[in-house]
Amino acid sequence: MSAPILRVADLDVSFSLRGKRLHALRKASLELAKGETLAVVGESGSGKSVLCKTFLGMLDKNGRVDSGSILFEGRDLARMRTEKDWLRIRGKRIAMIFQDPMTALNPLKTIGEQIREAAALHRGMDRKSSRLAVLETLERVGIGEPELRYRQYPHEFSGGMRQRAVIAAAVACRPEILVCDEPTTALDVTVQAQILDLLKSLQKDLGMSLVFITHDLGVVASVAQRVAVMYAGQVVEQGTVDEVFHDPRAPYTWALLASLPQLGVKGEELYSIKGTPPNLFKEIKGDAFAPRNPQALEVDFEFEPPPIAVSPTHWARTWLLDERAPRIEPPETIRRLREWLAKRRAADATARNDGPGGVP
Amino acid sequence: MSGEGKGGAILSVHDLRVDFRSGRKTVSAVRGVSFDLRRGETFSLVGESGSGKTTIGRAIMRIHAPSAGEILYEGTRVSGRIGAARERLLRQQVQMIFQDPLASLNERAKIDYIVSEGLYNFRLFRDEAERRAKVEKALLEVGLLPEFASRFPHEFSGGQRQRIGIARALVMEPSLLIADEPISALDVSIRAQVINLLNRLKREKNLTYLFIAHDLSVVRFISDRIAVIYRGRLVELAPAERLFERPLHPYTRALLAAVPEPDPGLEAGKRHLAYDPAMHDYGREEPAWREVEAEHFVLASGAEAAAWRGRL
Numbered sequence A: 001m002s003a004p005i006l007r008v009a010d011l012d013v014s015f016s017l018r019g020k021r022l023h024a025l026r027k028a029s030l031e032l033a034k035g036e037t038l039a040v041v042g043e044s045g046s047g048k049s050v051l052c053k054t055f056l057g058m059l060d061k062n063g064r065v066d067s068g069s070i071l072f073e074g075r076d077l078a079r080m081r082t083e084k085d086w087l088r089i090r091g092k093r094i095a096m097i098f099q100d101p102m103t104a105l106n107p108l109k110t111i112g113e114q115i116r117e118a119a120a121l122h123r124g125m126d127r128k129s130s131r132l133a134v135l136e137t138l139e140r141v142g143i144g145e146p147e148l149r150y151r152q153y154p155h156e157f158s159g160g161m162r163q164r165a166v167i168a169a170a171v172a173c174r175p176e177i178l179v180c181d182e183p184t185t186a187l188d189v190t191v192q193a194q195i196l197d198l199l200k201s202l203q204k205d206l207g208m209s210l211v212f213i214t215h216d217l218g219v220v221a222s223v224a225q226r227v228a229v230m231y232a233g234q235v236v237e238q239g240t241v242d243e244v245f246h247d248p249r250a251p252y253t254w255a256l257l258a259s260l261p262q263l264g265v266k267g268e269e270l271y272s273i274k275g276t277p278p279n280l281f282k283e284i285k286g287d288a289f290a291p292r293n294p295q296a297l298e299v300d301f302e303f304e305p306p307p308i309a310v311s312p313t314h315w316a317r318t319w320l321l322d323e324r325a326p327r328i329e330p331p332e333t334i335r336r337l338r339e340w341l342a343k344r345r346a347a348d349a350t351a352r353n354d355g356p357g358g359v360p
Numbered sequence B: 001m002s003g004e005g006k007g008g009a010i011l012s013v014h015d016l017r018v019d020f021r022s023g024r025k026t027v028s029a030v031r032g033v034s035f036d037l038r039r040g041e042t043f044s045l046v047g048e049s050g051s052g053k054t055t056i057g058r059a060i061m062r063i064h065a066p067s068a069g070e071i072l073y074e075g076t077r078v079s080g081r082i083g084a085a086r087e088r089l090l091r092q093q094v095q096m097i098f099q100d101p102l103a104s105l106n107e108r109a110k111i112d113y114i115v116s117e118g119l120y121n122f123r124l125f126r127d128e129a130e131r132r133a134k135v136e137k138a139l140l141e142v143g144l145l146p147e148f149a150s151r152f153p154h155e156f157s158g159g160q161r162q163r164i165g166i167a168r169a170l171v172m173e174p175s176l177l178i179a180d181e182p183i184s185a186l187d188v189s190i191r192a193q194v195i196n197l198l199n200r201l202k203r204e205k206n207l208t209y210l211f212i213a214h215d216l217s218v219v220r221f222i223s224d225r226i227a228v229i230y231r232g233r234l235v236e237l238a239p240a241e242r243l244f245e246r247p248l249h250p251y252t253r254a255l256l257a258a259v260p261e262p263d264p265g266l267e268a269g270k271r272h273l274a275y276d277p278a279m280h281d282y283g284r285e286e287p288a289w290r291e292v293e294a295e296h297f298v299l300a301s302g303a304e305a306a307a308w309r310g311r312l
Helices: A048-054 A083-087 A111-123 A127-140 A146-150 A159-171 A189-206 A217-223 A241-246 A251-258 A298-302 A332-347 B053-060 B084-093 B111-122 B128-141 B146-150 B158-170 B188-205 B216-222 B240-245 B250-258 B264-268 B302-311
Strands: A004-017 A020-033 A037-041 A063-072 A094-097 A177-181 A209-214 A226-231 A234-240 A307-311 A314-317 B009-022 B025-038 B042-046 B068-073 B094-097 B176-180 B208-213 B225-230 B233-239 B288-293 B296-300
Touching: A004 A048, A020 A037, A020 A048, A020 A063, A020 A209, A020 A226, A037 A048, A037 A217, A048 A063, A048 A177, A048 A209, A094 A159, A111 A127, A111 A146, A111 A159, A127 A146, A127 A159, A159 A189, A177 A189, A189 A209, A189 A217, A189 B250, A209 A217, A217 A241, A217 B264, A226 A241, A226 A251, A234 A241, A234 A251, A241 A332, A241 B264, A251 A332, A251 B188, A332 B264, B009 B053, B009 B208, B025 B042, B025 B053, B025 B068, B025 B208, B025 B233, B042 B053, B042 B216, B053 B176, B053 B208, B068 B084, B084 B094, B084 B111, B094 B158, B111 B128, B111 B146, B111 B158, B128 B146, B128 B158, B158 B188, B188 B208, B188 B216, B208 B216, B216 B225, B216 B240, B225 B240, B225 B250, B233 B240, B233 B250, B288 B302, B296 B302
Parallel strands: A020 A234, A037 A209, A037 A226, A094 A177, A177 A209, B042 B208, B042 B225, B094 B176, B176 B208
Antiparallel strands: A004 A020, A004 A063, A226 A234, A234 A314, A307 A314, B009 B025, B009 B068, B225 B233, B233 B296, B288 B296
């Protein structure tokens, strides 16, 4: 892994809601390497969007960073307070795109003008040169007939084209980091495939680092080199995609992978996680996943596990990695997942670029 | 049309066409669609937005009137003008589950009322005690506690809300459930719970499911047969495994290739296929619905069918 461009350490974020404090992030830690795509996966409420919004100073008014740091090129973004400081980062150095492109676009302005404004503001270009830059960007994101499209309004664009326009606005300022919050969830699968391809090629050409928030493990496998798994406001495991898919260590990651419908056997029950995620208004004791983990150790209910390294690029927050822990096998479905992956690969001879991060 | 016994058709859709008029323009959302739902099976209708899949479900429920063709339920016609008694039977025995459990539940009503609404409409209970018992039974069947009846929808999680939507359908004792994207809004782990629940209910109550979905990877596990719909026409219909192992129509192949697999190794080498309807040479011969092998149908011209048969 090359040097990290962004390093989040022990980040605590809370929101005040109806007089109570909701702990949305609890010592969340993450590294993003330069030029890589990092997928952040987790279920709704796990804190993945909140985590990424802290990179852009976009927390809602009732939220605050309580402690921890977000290091970006020598600066601690967690300490930035003024909007003026943020304007030098947000949109310019770190940009973000969202799930629903329609909410990100102004329905009363032409597509071209919206993108041009952003480019002119952040890159200090005049009207003419920024217009040319926009036309070039529209073409680059696969919007044909850029001259015509420049003058059209968002409602004249299809869902996939709107997402392309939003991507154009985001990359027009040449950000170093692009945060994508479920950018394809609202799109059809064939359009999703096109947008994923576009993001991959843009990343390569522009040398951006991508943070990709998703709950779809298929999308993770498609776009990311590394993945961070979140549960109850924490990153519980981070590693390369091969490490996490082939050798997951955190019990929550096991459970998440095991519930993939693709692994189901017809006529059998699909593996499913029992119970519900913890209430983040309350103090969480020990491992947050322990109450839902049938194989939880006693220590899991008492003490919070620290991040423990598996390899230089792979770590997980679980007591199972502690040398004193008993040896616990991942569930049957994880073995089935490995077999399934192996079988799929044997069947698909073209995909042969497997790293060493394999089965122990 | 097939007989009444097990495996026979519970619902038949014949040459269905649904037109929508806006101003002077007429758009055919569904054209020439025919299929049978066999008693006890899970039949999935898969397509992208605008393909007409939801319109077919709504035509069955008599929300949209067919412009041509007919729909038979238990051998009798339920489309077009029908008597009140038959409409009543259809509305009781065919129930729907929707995608967004929050949008489809009345937020100001308690669960007790939401689940009983159909019972009230059809006066399906003798007294208050029987109604309560029915609600309680439906809630227990979907894994919710009977005391939840006095709560409001916002007090529940996404997965629980979807269970309420299922309970509301079950309380009517339906024989056919039309589920319009019932799991696509749910998280991975909750999705597994809801799929298990639907499968269990199907076994226990001998239900038939019509699943409407856009995601092929999820329907594979739950379906007996899958039909793929593109711009209002069925393009392929086959038993679930066969469709995945031997997809024939280029649109089905493009759709299958577009679904990202949860496997980094496989995704790295993958190329997406694009489907362009102009690739067909239908100038001389209109495509027709053809059976290329047992139980496997495609929309194809004679030449295409012959070529695809060769691939099997």
